[in-house]
Amino acid sequence: MQTKRLTIYDIAKATNVSYASVSRAISGRPGISQKTREYILETCEKLGYTANITARTLAGGQSKLIGFVVSGMDNPFMGELSSQAEIYAREKGYNLILCNSMAQNKHETELVSILINRKVDGVIIVPVNSNSYTALEKYLSQIPIVFIGDNLPEKTYTHVSVDNYLGAFIGTEYLVSLGHSSILYFGNRPQSFTHRNRSAGYIAACKKHKLQPAIIDNMSSTSSIENGYMLAKKNFSADMPYTAVFAATDTMAIGAIQAADEKKIRIPCDLSVLGFDNISISRLSRINLTTIEQPLDKLVISAIDLILQLVHDSEPERENIIIQPNLIIRGTCAIPQK
Amino acid sequence: MQTKRLTIYDIAKATNVSYASVSRAISGRPGISQKTREYILETCEKLGYTANITARTLAGGQSKLIGFVVSGMDNPFMGELSSQAEIYAREKGYNLILCNSMAQNKHETELVSILINRKVDGVIIVPVNSNSYTALEKYLSQIPIVFIGDNLPEKTYTHVSVDNYLGAFIGTEYLVSLGHSSILYFGNRPQSFTHRNRSAGYIAACKKHKLQPAIIDNMSSTSSIENGYMLAKKNFSADMPYTAVFAATDTMAIGAIQAADEKKIRIPCDLSVLGFDNISISRLSRINLTTIEQPLDKLVISAIDLILQLVHDSEPERENIIIQPNLIIRGTCAIPQK
DNA sequence: GTGAAAGCGCTAACAC
DNA sequence: GTGTTAGCGCTTTCAC
Numbered sequence A, B: 001m002q003t004k005r006l007t008i009y010d011i012a013k014a015t016n017v018s019y020a021s022v023s024r025a026i027s028g029r030p031g032i033s034q035k036t037r038e039y040i041l042e043t044c045e046k047l048g049y050t051a052n053i054t055a056r057t058l059a060g061g062q063s064k065l066i067g068f069v070v071s072g073m074d075n076p077f078m079g080e081l082s083s084q085a086e087i088y089a090r091e092k093g094y095n096l097i098l099c100n101s102m103a104q105n106k107h108e109t110e111l112v113s114i115l116i117n118r119k120v121d122g123v124i125i126v127p128v129n130s131n132s133y134t135a136l137e138k139y140l141s142q143i144p145i146v147f148i149g150d151n152l153p154e155k156t157y158t159h160v161s162v163d164n165y166l167g168a169f170i171g172t173e174y175l176v177s178l179g180h181s182s183i184l185y186f187g188n189r190p191q192s193f194t195h196r197n198r199s200a201g202y203i204a205a206c207k208k209h210k211l212q213p214a215i216i217d218n219m220s221s222t223s224s225i226e227n228g229y230m231l232a233k234k235n236f237s238a239d240m241p242y243t244a245v246f247a248a249t250d251t252m253a254i255g256a257i258q259a260a261d262e263k264k265i266r267i268p269c270d271l272s273v274l275g276f277d278n279i280s281i282s283r284l285s286r287i288n289l290t291t292i293e294q295p296l297d298k299l300v301i302s303a304i305d306l307i308l309q310l311v312h313d314s315e316p317e318r319e320n321i322i323i324q325p326n327l328i329i330r331g332t333c334a335i336p337q338k
Numbered sequence C: 001g002t003g004a005a006a007g008c009g010c011t012a013a014c015a016c
Numbered sequence D: 001g002t003g004t005t006a007g008c009g010c011t012t013t014c015a016c
Helices: A008-015 A019-027 A034-047 A053-058 A076-091 A105-117 A131-135 A164-178 A193-208 A225-235 A250-262 A296-312 B008-015 B019-027 B034-047 B053-058 B076-091 B105-117 B131-135 B164-178 B193-208 B225-235 B250-262 B296-312
Strands: A065-070 A095-100 A122-125 A145-148 A159-162 A183-188 A214-217 A244-247 A272-277 A290-293 A320-323 A326-328 B065-070 B095-100 B122-125 B145-148 B159-162 B183-188 B214-217 B244-247 B272-277 B290-293 B320-323 B326-328
Touching: A008 A019, A008 A034, A019 A034, A053 B053, A065 A076, A065 A105, A076 A095, A076 A296, A076 B076, A076 B095, A095 A105, A095 B076, A105 A122, A105 A131, A122 A296, A145 A296, A159 A164, A159 A296, A164 A183, A164 A193, A164 A244, A164 A272, A164 A290, A164 A326, A183 A193, A183 A225, A183 A250, A225 A250, A244 A250, A250 A272, A296 A320, B008 B019, B008 B034, B019 B034, B065 B076, B065 B105, B076 B095, B076 B296, B095 B105, B105 B122, B105 B131, B122 B296, B145 B296, B159 B164, B159 B296, B164 B183, B164 B193, B164 B244, B164 B272, B164 B290, B164 B326, B183 B193, B183 B225, B183 B250, B225 B250, B244 B250, B250 B272, B296 B320
Parallel strands: A065 A095, A065 A122, A122 A145, A145 A159, A159 A320, A183 A214, A183 A244, A244 A272, A272 A290, B065 B095, B065 B122, B122 B145, B145 B159, B159 B320, B183 B214, B183 B244, B244 B272, B272 B290
Antiparallel strands: A095 B095, A290 A326, B290 B326
């Protein structure tokens, strides 16, 4: 039973007004009296009419579609992020097209192009690395883009991020407060602005406390647990000169813990480990990772709010939003044993 | 610089053919000579024309959009599933609209309705529970739907799933082969067909080996780690009459392990724990969960292939696909200590 | 095999 | 405030 779908025209007939008035009523645009608008909307409700989004989009209206491009799913943080975004976007009447750039700038660019072709109203993107910004610059005039991740130092893109610098600073100071004086920063991805800001925060805190910074870079394109494990396996040893490791991400921390376990380095007795992100795995009692939290809900709400402002106003109140990170104390950091 | 986008009309002018011929050429439909088709396609390529999907959809074509409805993101399995699906769908020229039903039938129904309104070509859905099938029945005539999860016993919906019955059977037999004779099945959700088939497999294996089945149900709507932990906390004790626990999902197993740790029940010495799913967390060395794997890639590929068959043929070769589960032996199961 | 023309259901100018 | 009308870019009969 394929019932013919109701159109704006059916509503016009039923209410004895014109075609256009119905359009005005349902799209919430002005140029119609409050009374007739209410009457029309009531009738829509009664007859079970819902607008055809495809037609609306083609005619120049909005698609109520947002593209959400993540750089990968190795990090469970991304899954939670996209799902939260979908739920919040839906509350606002939008749906999400999910895309995975698989940590490649090439795919990222292609995906944004596809999304524009699909007439999404805006795209939220977790950039692959610092190259993403310049690579996507050409699209900035075509569609609102909000970046989840840190901003370029020299230019201003609309973005929302946790204060990565501050987070790393707080984390380092926490380790110092426990008595650590030789802290390794582990898994820095020099290609990523987010990472650069984090390591800068670490270095600043070291300077403040007259400590010697030490950084091990992660030269692969993602911060997966696997990569953290490999990197730690290669670099960690029982006689390391460090009493604490500040990992660039929780996944790197968890990989490092795995390697430390294998090398019989006890955590936190022999080595304190601090993460960054607070992914759901870190809560597990067997991991119990002390970490710097990126408040997921705030990140998501800000990103969606920002993109919707851009979509509607085209002149948002704020160009970017910085969220305060929190220290989550669990069980992987302790006072160093001499 | 907002350059005017090329339309089918521009291509028609450039090639000196009609409007309609261009449409035939790009949509791959018959009624056009091979020669002119190639010429038109070349010109499209040269001029950088890409079809407007919105217009195509409105005019009755396909949207090249697939709805993907998951029941929640508590289980990291879902994140991996949706991302894999997106990547594979994209290879086939489709994009994914991600939706989270938040384990509620109400949302699930609403979401499918939204997706239909969006003119998606098909929807893949991880059903909330057994009610989902009947609740969504009314949409079956309107749009192809593929379920990821077990089928109703009495009716046939198009679905792909791992052989849950077999998986549970294999798992139980593995525990028996280690020497366990009192095995608890933990976290069964009676509302879910997937779960019902799993517990049935467990019961069948028990019968075969003349063991007494014992099942603890999970009456909440999701199989989160948190729910597994709570349930185990309430039900586990050092003097339990069981030497092994077969958890309905990895998440339930991990929650159970957490509770066991707290109660000083050692795994696997005091208690063997077996999971089902093989989520990424289970690989972590500190979890190292022995489990029955649901091959994610096969699940995804089958689901996408199936929905695309439905979209194109409307008469697929197979109504449903059953995938073989694998036993993944890690460290949480051992020979029982007397 | 090819072209002309009528929609798909809506938005947005423009009249009244 | 309300109605009329011309598209948005494509698919799909229907002639030729």
